[in-house]
Amino acid sequence: MGALLGVTDLTVHYPTRFGIFTAIDGINLSLEPGQIHGLVGESGAGKSTIGAAIIGLIPSPGYISRGDIKLLGQSLPGLSQKAYHKLRGAKISMIFQDPQTSLNPLLTIEDQLVETIRQHSDDNYQKARDKAVALLEETGIENAESRMGEYPHQFSGGMRQRVVIALALCTDPDLIIADEPTTALDVAIQAQILDLIRRLAHDRGVGFLLITHDIGVIAEITDSVSVLRGGKLMEEGKTAQVLGHPRHDYTKALMAAVPRLEEKLDRFANILGDEPSLPTPELLWKVDGASDQFATEWLLQGNRHTASEGPVLSVRDLDVTFYTDRQFSLGKGNAVRALQGISLDVHPGQVLGVIGESGSGKSTLAKAIVGLVRPSAGRIEFNGSELPLGRERARTHPSRRKIQMVFQDPYSSLNNRRKIEDIIGEPIRFFDLARDKREQRRIVASVLDLVGMPQRAMLKFPHQFSGGQRQRIAIARALVARPEFLICDEPTSALDVSIQAQILNLLKDLQAQFGLSILFISHNLAVVRQMSDQVVVLKSGRLMESDNSDDFFARPSDAYSRRLLAETPSLDLLLGT
Amino acid sequence: MLTWWRRIRLENELIYLFLRSPVAQVAAAIATLSVLGALFAPLVAPTNPYDLASFDILDSFVPPAWVDQGDPRFLIGTDDQGRDLLSSILYGARLSLLVGLSSVAFAAILGTGLGLAAGYFGGRLDTIVMRIADVQLSLPAILTALLVDGVARGILPREQHDDLLLVVLTVAIGLSLWVNFARTARASTFVERNKEYVQAAEIMGLHPLRIMAVAILPNILGPLMVIGTVDLAVAILLEATLSFLGVGVPPNQPSLGTLIRIGTEYIFSGEWWIVIFPSMTLIVMIVSVNILGDFFRAVLNPRLR
Numbered sequence: 001m002g003a004l005l006g007v008t009d010l011t012v013h014y015p016t017r018f019g020i021f022t023a024i025d026g027i028n029l030s031l032e033p034g035q036i037h038g039l040v041g042e043s044g045a046g047k048s049t050i051g052a053a054i055i056g057l058i059p060s061p062g063y064i065s066r067g068d069i070k071l072l073g074q075s076l077p078g079l080s081q082k083a084y085h086k087l088r089g090a091k092i093s094m095i096f097q098d099p100q101t102s103l104n105p106l107l108t109i110e111d112q113l114v115e116t117i118r119q120h121s122d123d124n125y126q127k128a129r130d131k132a133v134a135l136l137e138e139t140g141i142e143n144a145e146s147r148m149g150e151y152p153h154q155f156s157g158g159m160r161q162r163v164v165i166a167l168a169l170c171t172d173p174d175l176i177i178a179d180e181p182t183t184a185l186d187v188a189i190q191a192q193i194l195d196l197i198r199r200l201a202h203d204r205g206v207g208f209l210l211i212t213h214d215i216g217v218i219a220e221i222t223d224s225v226s227v228l229r230g231g232k233l234m235e236e237g238k239t240a241q242v243l244g245h246p247r248h249d250y251t252k253a254l255m256a257a258v259p260r261l262e263e264k265l266d267r268f269a270n271i272l273g274d275e276p277s278l279p280t281p282e283l284l285w286k287v288d289g290a291s292d293q294f295a296t297e298w299l300l301q302g303n304r305h306t307a308s309e310g311p312v313l314s315v316r317d318l319d320v321t322f323y324t325d326r327q328f329s330l331g332k333g334n335a336v337r338a339l340q341g342i343s344l345d346v347h348p349g350q351v352l353g354v355i356g357e358s359g360s361g362k363s364t365l366a367k368a369i370v371g372l373v374r375p376s377a378g379r380i381e382f383n384g385s386e387l388p389l390g391r392e393r394a395r396t397h398p399s400r401r402k403i404q405m406v407f408q409d410p411y412s413s414l415n416n417r418r419k420i421e422d423i424i425g426e427p428i429r430f431f432d433l434a435r436d437k438r439e440q441r442r443i444v445a446s447v448l449d450l451v452g453m454p455q456r457a458m459l460k461f462p463h464q465f466s467g468g469q470r471q472r473i474a475i476a477r478a479l480v481a482r483p484e485f486l487i488c489d490e491p492t493s494a495l496d497v498s499i500q501a502q503i504l505n506l507l508k509d510l511q512a513q514f515g516l517s518i519l520f521i522s523h524n525l526a527v528v529r530q531m532s533d534q535v536v537v538l539k540s541g542r543l544m545e546s547d548n549s550d551d552f553f554a555r556p557s558d559a560y561s562r563r564l565l566a567e568t569p570s571l572d573l574l575l576g577t
Numbered sequence: 578m579l580t581w582w583r584r585i586r587l588e589n590e591l592i593y594l595f596l597r598s599p600v601a602q603v604a605a606a607i608a609t610l611s612v613l614g615a616l617f618a619p620l621v622a623p624t625n626p627y628d629l630a631s632f633d634i635l636d637s638f639v640p641p642a643w644v645d646q647g648d649p650r651f652l653i654g655t656d657d658q659g660r661d662l663l664s665s666i667l668y669g670a671r672l673s674l675l676v677g678l679s680s681v682a683f684a685a686i687l688g689t690g691l692g693l694a695a696g697y698f699g700g701r702l703d704t705i706v707m708r709i710a711d712v713q714l715s716l717p718a719i720l721t722a723l724l725v726d727g728v729a730r731g732i733l734p735r736e737q738h739d740d741l742l743l744v745v746l747t748v749a750i751g752l753s754l755w756v757n758f759a760r761t762a763r764a765s766t767f768v769e770r771n772k773e774y775v776q777a778a779e780i781m782g783l784h785p786l787r788i789m790a791v792a793i794l795p796n797i798l799g800p801l802m803v804i805g806t807v808d809l810a811v812a813i814l815l816e817a818t819l820s821f822l823g824v825g826v827p828p829n830q831p832s833l834g835t836l837i838r839i840g841t842e843y844i845f846s847g848e849w850w851i852v853i854f855p856s857m858t859l860i861v862m863i864v865s866v867n868i869l870g871d872f873f874r875a876v877l878n879p880r881l882r
Contacts, residue, residue, distance in 0.1 A: 413777060
């Protein structure tokens with residue numbers, strides 16, 4: 001039992017119309033003042049529910065059915081709403097994921113901080129204001145005095161998260177629950193915020209409960225960690241020990257799935273099954289003559305000419321400028337230059353990784369190549385011939401089939417109202433790749449087999465699948481067009497690590513099997529490391545560096561790339577110990 | 578079969594919530610009853626009010642059967658022409674529903690088509706369509722109806738007037754309702770068009786019409802269904818208003834509005850049943866359809882849940 005926080009045998013139930021759902025099951029935790037304890041797990045592990053249970057805000061109709069939470073020796077679950085309300089803020093504070101939504105956009109920073117301070121103390125306005133300025137300075141905001149009167153939108157994402165942390169500190173809490181505090185931030189800012197959290201824990205003796213899915217973050221700053229899965233505690237202990245020498249199978253598998261920066265692996269090993277095993281009738285359902293073998297043969301029939309030398313895709317001096325819309329007026333609005341002078345080559349059968357933080361223009365680059373965005377200048381060549389840009393590219397242009405794309409968000413990239421058969425069948429129908437409906441069915445079933453889905457999936461709708469399965473379906477849709485060139489725009493950033501590892505394995509296999517050339521876009525350096533042969537780095541629409549992947553990760557030449565690499569949380573710390 | 582029903586009951590949001598909402602059930606029952614009554618009016622109604630030979634002017638102003646001087650032949654009395662009121666209401670509701678449904682269908686097709694195109698293509702088309710919609714909104718429905726009616730009377734030969742009155746009414750009401758559909762369809766399309774599944778279709782080079790019809794339309798149907806139900810009530814009411822004012826259905830085919838108009842002339846002379854029963858029918862129909870519309874909105878719009 002920790003001196004600050006002790007959770008024993010905590011169980012939370014949610015009654016649903018399908019029966020009672022156990023969100024977390026018999027969790028034990030303990031935390032000392034000044035300690036940072038990590039809760040790590042994939043989606044559905046119940047990590048946020050634990051945070052909500054401690055702060056007394058389990059969303060209705062959930063309830064604590066068993067167990068106890070003790071804060072500084074005081075038992076929490078029995079408290080009245082009123083007493084709990086006093087306690088929240090005074091002793092426990094919370095930091096949320098998205099700094100955009102956790103501050104009121106219509107109030108100044110001063111209003112929000114001073115109000116919170118005065119709510120919990122008898123300070124007069126001036127005293128509370130001085131305290132607020134001091135807090136802002138403590139959390140690393142420069143010119144705190146003069147920035148007090150500003151509104152949240154005038155702060156950048158990282159600065160805003162600092163304000164949120166200052167707000168959490170207003171009442172001098174003993175425990176701060178940070179729910180994915182850096183997930184919405186870029187790496188560089190993430191590093192600063194983690195630094196701040198570590199300093200606060202050390203200087204003020206605040207206990208932090210850090211909830212995250214990111215093992216890198218856990219490795220960087222936590223003292224101890226609990227690994228959760230499906231609401232159950234898998235393993236707990238000192239961070240270095242749990243992550244460095246995992247004892248539980250799940251932790252081992254999880255660690256194996258985390259992409260490493262240090263070396264490129266051929267495949268991720270030791271992967272967990274992501275889904276509960278399907279009932280056998282599901283697997284036995286087959287379309288006549290459909291198999292992954294047939295899919296392979298059929299896909300290889302596509303007449304790809306490998307003869308041409310030189311790059312498959314080559315982009316020269318690409319500029320993209322966006323104009324903001326101006327309502328009720330003629331002419332163009334303000335120009336934003338999303339890409340400036342980008343030149344790059346993708347060679348046959350190779351993977352080019354594009355690295356960039358948010359706003360670097362990496363998605364715009366993908367859209368310019370597929371013709372969704374009209375570049376203002378530059379050339380794009382595909383297999384040696386120039387591609388018409390933007391709308392000028394005819395709907396029947398042959399490149400429409402040869403270039404396919406896999407999107408970031410598997411929840412919006414599949415049409416929820418269509419069956420999987422129709423979704424995957426659409427490219428076959430449109431590009432006239434099958435002789436008749438029967439062959440089309442056979443191809444759809446076979447390709448599903450190829451991407452590791454049961455053939456019966458073709459009868460279902462997208463909402464019946466998990467994120468990872470949807471991404472497999474999206475990949476199948478891109479594959480059936482028999483593309484020569486695949487653009488993957490952050491294909492795994494919406495997925496859990498173990499699923500990410502599976503999807504990356506699938507992409508690697510497909511790439512090796514069909515000799516695809518891939519443009520692989522990601523903000524995650526470790527993922528790019530695992531996938532690419534060549535690497536380019538984008539920053540604010542400019543190309544910073546372009547190099548062979550091994551050389552890049554060993555010796556980045558550009559200062560920005562070096563900083564990016566240094567700030568990416570890595571597991572080095574652990575591997576050393 | 579039973580297990581199938583049990584599964585559907587749990588998994589289908591709409592059915593699940595419907596089975597737990599007595600208000601929605603009552604509303605649905607009444608709405609279904611009015612639709613059935615209207616649909617089978619010729620079978621259910623005691624007499625045919627459109628058939629001049631079937632009623633007698635001597636039977637006029639007979640009060641409801643349970644009142645003194647009531648006649649058991651006429652359950653809720655007769656009107657000034659001696660027509661059986663119950664039959665008139667059944668036939669009138671039939672006409673009201675017919676005009677209501679067809680004008681909503683007209684508005685839905687016109688509005689959804691324009692809104693979908695405006696939302697999908699954006700730019701100049703969007704501006705033009707939406708400005709037209711703004712102008713349309715500033716015209717009261719009755720004015721639109723009078724305008725369409727007047728124009729139709731001007732162009733068409735006299736003998737076709739009565740035959741085409743229903744079409745004119747449908748167009749007139751439809752024209753004043755399409756804006757709702759257009760705005761909703763446009764707003765939903767804006768959201769959908771930026772989703773990646775639409776981009777995937779665009780990258781392939783699918784025809785815009787196919788993208789709109791196959792990809793986007795099924796995804797925006799939810800809110801449009803809500804508008805459709807709510808607008809059905811509005812359309813029935815508009816038809817009643819127009820008929821009440823005398824620019825609606827032909828006089829020899831009384832709709833609920835016509836009956837109410839006739840009734841108001843006699844309300845102060847003691848013949849209350851002529852106005853009360855058609856009005857009650859109208860109110861009950863409108864309220865039940867409105868409740869159903871609200872129920873759909875609550876179920877289909879996750880933000881209201």
